[in-house]
Amino acid sequence: MELFLNLCVGGLTKGSIYALIALGYTMVYGIIALINFAHGEIYMIGAFTALIFSMVLGALGLTGWGLLFSAGFFAVVYCAMYGWTLEKVAYKPLRGQSRLAPLISAIGMSIFLQNYVQLVQTPNFLAFPDLIPDLGFLSGFRGVASKTQFAIVAATAVSMVALTLFIKKTRIGMAMRAVSQDPTMARLTGVNIDKVISTTFIIGSMLAAVGGLLIGNYAHQTDFFIGFLAGMKAFTAAVLGGIGSIPGAVVGALILGFSESFAAGYISSDYEDVVAFVLLIAILTLRPDGIMGSATTQKV
Amino acid sequence: MRTTNIVTSLALAAAVSLCGASAGSAQESSAAQEPLKVGFGGALLGSLASYGLSNLYGIEFAIHKANSSGGVLGRQIQLVQEDDSCDPALASSAATKISSQGIKLVLGHTCSGATHTALSVYGGNAIVVSSSATDINLTDSGDNPYFFRTTPRDDAQSSLQVQLIKAKGYKKVAILHDKGDYGKSLAELAEAAIKADTASGVEVVLLEGVTSGQVSFDAVVAKVKDSGAEAVVWGGYYNDASKLALNLRDKEVAAVVIGADGLYDDRFLSIGGKAVEGSFATGQSDISQSAAAKEALEYHRQNHTEETGTYFFYAAAAAQALFAAVEKAGTADDLDLIKKHLTEDTVETVLGPVRFDAKGDLIGAGFKLYEVKDGKFAEVTL
Numbered sequence: 001m002e003l004f005l006n007l008c009v010g011g012l013t014k015g016s017i018y019a020l021i022a023l024g025y026t027m028v029y030g031i032i033a034l035i036n037f038a039h040g041e042i043y044m045i046g047a048f049t050a051l052i053f054s055m056v057l058g059a060l061g062l063t064g065w066g067l068l069f070s071a072g073f074f075a076v077v078y079c080a081m082y083g084w085t086l087e088k089v090a091y092k093p094l095r096g097q098s099r100l101a102p103l104i105s106a107i108g109m110s111i112f113l114q115n116y117v118q119l120v121q122t123p124n125f126l127a128f129p130d131l132i133p134d135l136g137f138l139s140g141f142r143g144v145a146s147k148t149q150f151a152i153v154a155a156t157a158v159s160m161v162a163l164t165l166f167i168k169k170t171r172i173g174m175a176m177r178a179v180s181q182d183p184t185m186a187r188l189t190g191v192n193i194d195k196v197i198s199t200t201f202i203i204g205s206m207l208a209a210v211g212g213l214l215i216g217n218y219a220h221q222t223d224f225f226i227g228f229l230a231g232m233k234a235f236t237a238a239v240l241g242g243i244g245s246i247p248g249a250v251v252g253a254l255i256l257g258f259s260e261s262f263a264a265g266y267i268s269s270d271y272e273d274v275v276a277f278v279l280l281i282a283i284l285t286l287r288p289d290g291i292m293g294s295a296t297t298q299k300v
Numbered sequence: 301m302r303t304t305n306i307v308t309s310l311a312l313a314a315a316v317s318l319c320g321a322s323a324g325s326a327q328e329s330s331a332a333q334e335p336l337k338v339g340f341g342g343a344l345l346g347s348l349a350s351y352g353l354s355n356l357y358g359i360e361f362a363i364h365k366a367n368s369s370g371g372v373l374g375r376q377i378q379l380v381q382e383d384d385s386c387d388p389a390l391a392s393s394a395a396t397k398i399s400s401q402g403i404k405l406v407l408g409h410t411c412s413g414a415t416h417t418a419l420s421v422y423g424g425n426a427i428v429v430s431s432s433a434t435d436i437n438l439t440d441s442g443d444n445p446y447f448f449r450t451t452p453r454d455d456a457q458s459s460l461q462v463q464l465i466k467a468k469g470y471k472k473v474a475i476l477h478d479k480g481d482y483g484k485s486l487a488e489l490a491e492a493a494i495k496a497d498t499a500s501g502v503e504v505v506l507l508e509g510v511t512s513g514q515v516s517f518d519a520v521v522a523k524v525k526d527s528g529a530e531a532v533v534w535g536g537y538y539n540d541a542s543k544l545a546l547n548l549r550d551k552e553v554a555a556v557v558i559g560a561d562g563l564y565d566d567r568f569l570s571i572g573g574k575a576v577e578g579s580f581a582t583g584q585s586d587i588s589q590s591a592a593a594k595e596a597l598e599y600h601r602q603n604h605t606e607e608t609g610t611y612f613f614y615a616a617a618a619a620q621a622l623f624a625a626v627e628k629a630g631t632a633d634d635l636d637l638i639k640k641h642l643t644e645d646t647v648e649t650v651l652g653p654v655r656f657d658a659k660g661d662l663i664g665a666g667f668k669l670y671e672v673k674d675g676k677f678a679e680v681t682l
Contacts, residue, residue, distance in 0.1 A: 002525070003523070003526040006521075006522035006525065007518075007519055007522050010521075010522060011518075013516060014515050014516060017515050018515075115345075118345070123346075123347070123349040124350050125538075125539045125567055127570045127571040127573070142552060143551055143552035144551075146550040148550070149550075215515060219543045220542065220543070220546050220571055220572070220575075221539060221543060221571045223539070224347075225346075225513065226513065228513075229511070229513045229514070260519065264510075265522055269508040269509060269519065269520045270479070270508055272511065272519065
């Protein structure tokens with residue numbers, strides 16, 4: 001029973017991190033039908049900027065929640081700028097070209113950003129400070145759920161709610177939904193497509209930065225390569241849930257997190273990836289558009 | 301269009317081969333003055349770049365020392381570097397690039413897996429001296445007659461780990477690894493060493509590979525907790541090991557982490573912080589106080605701001621032993637003669653006097669056991 005509980009908590013934590021990154025993939029795909037392979041790198045840059053800003057702000061005397069939130073704020077703003085620039089530099093000039101061109105450009109940006117961080121920062125692993133203050137009310141759950149795990153799940157939940165409200169309630173959110181459904185029609189009705197696409201990249205990058213900050217805290221380390229594996233897993237989650245669908249990405253990420261955790265727990269860690277990907281194949285065979293994907297027209 | 305392309309490329313190919321021919325004949329006529337090219341294959345990029353760079357720094361020192369005293373066979377040594385990122389696929393092309401230049405003396409490669417692939421490319425055409433590939437099969441298999449190494453082998457570490465487990469009285473042990481060549485072979489060696497020692501009553505309760513660089517190791521930590529293991533033997537590197545230790549402490553699992561030289565790294569301490577306190581690692585003995593070592597460190601400090609890393613002295617010793625053997629053989633081409641000198645003559649290096657056995661392993665190199673105490677590695681005597 002204790003094993004089961006621990007595996008549940010582990011799966012939920014993993015799934016939450018995947019969800020934060022998967023949202024970026026799925027939102028971009030929903031708007032411009034592009035798989036933004038450089039998204040995992042934005043997450044990695046989020047971890048690095050959170051680390052750098054927490055060092056600087058810590059040296060300036062900030063502590064506790066103030067330090068966590070201000071470092072998080074700067075990481076989010078910084079990554080938002082990266083996401084915005086990425087779109088302008090690598091994808092906008094290729095809009096309207098063959099679908100493969102921006103895809104290759106995305107892979108190129110991913111390699112570029114990895115190597116850029118490796119050269120400008122360090123090829124080594126860096127220690128990441130524990131920024132999350134102790135949470136007193138968790139003392140009853142010692143050994144089951146740690147404060148960082150709680151923070152990851154809570155931050156993910158808050159981000160999801162905020163994102164849903166943003167998309168459902170704001171004008172730009174409405175414009176995003178419109179562009180996702182029919183870009184041509186949206187433009188005809190006066191929606192500024194450029195602005196919508198930029199906003200999508202900015203929001204996706206902000207969520208990835210939150211993920212980067214949280215995972216840095218959890219693993220107490222970061223390096224230039226962390227975006228690759230996390231990005232792959234999140235992309236898988238987005239496909240599993242139905243790429244383009246926002247609730248789908250969250251559901252897919254949680255399924256992936258739980259299945260990995262239980263596969264490792266009850267079968268063997270040797271097979272956790274195998275089980276996760278067998279599940280992906282099975283679901284895509286039965287539902288080619290993913291769990292919550294819409295089986296409407298193909299966006300080619 | 302197509303035919304013109306073919307014609308152009310043929311013409312180009314002819315021109316290139318002509319250039320090659322003329323350059324080749326020029327080289328032969330002035331062979332004595334030409335620099336002696338020595339290859340270096342290893343991880344200069346990628347997540348294990350710090351290991352490759354550590355090797356490279358050591359080699360740079362040895363080359364500087366050789367060149368400043370007149371070179372080898374009267375020729376200056378020129379290092380040809382190729383990155384393999386510790387990836388077997390890249391190692392194959394790195395080795396091809398090195399051997400296609402006619403280089404017969406190679407230092408490297410960095411990681412065991414990459415070294416396996418690279419050796420199959422060099423075949424019997426190059427002497428390869430690694431200073432960080434520790435997999436036992438590299439020498440034990442007998443497939444690589446011209447392979448030598450200055451690092452001690454993996455099984456030297458496993459037997460130390462088992463001695464520690466017995467001395468501490470641990471009965472239940474979990475063995476985890478990162479599925480890489482280095483980590484997996486360490487894990488298998490530890491398992492074999494524990495199972496061979498039936499009298500000790502030590503039991504392996506869990507043996508699993510986890511994906512390196514995972515977001516978290518929570519699932520496997522839950523299993524360790526469930527299995528009641530008192531110690532976790534980790535086959536792999538410090539980054540995953542410190543994450544594992546953190547996850548264990550997060551879940552209040554008391555199991556002690558026992559690792560090998562992949563953990564004997566200052567970054568294990570800085571990343572792991574309090575969580576790695578009380579962990580054990582086997583590692584190379586500290587020789588940095590000897591005069592030869594101090595000279596090497598001084599040279600490094602003048603030229604680089606980075607730290608020397610784990611393999612600095614092994615790499616310097618590998619290069620020094622190789623250069624000495626070539627010098628004594630009087631040729632850089634007769635591989636059997638160079639091998640004879642590597643295995644028969646004792647050479648003074650930064651590691652002290654060294655010589656290789658017939659299989660290619662270093663005679664006289666050893667491991668020590670360290671415990672993390674107050675954020676430092678403290679030597680433990682059993």
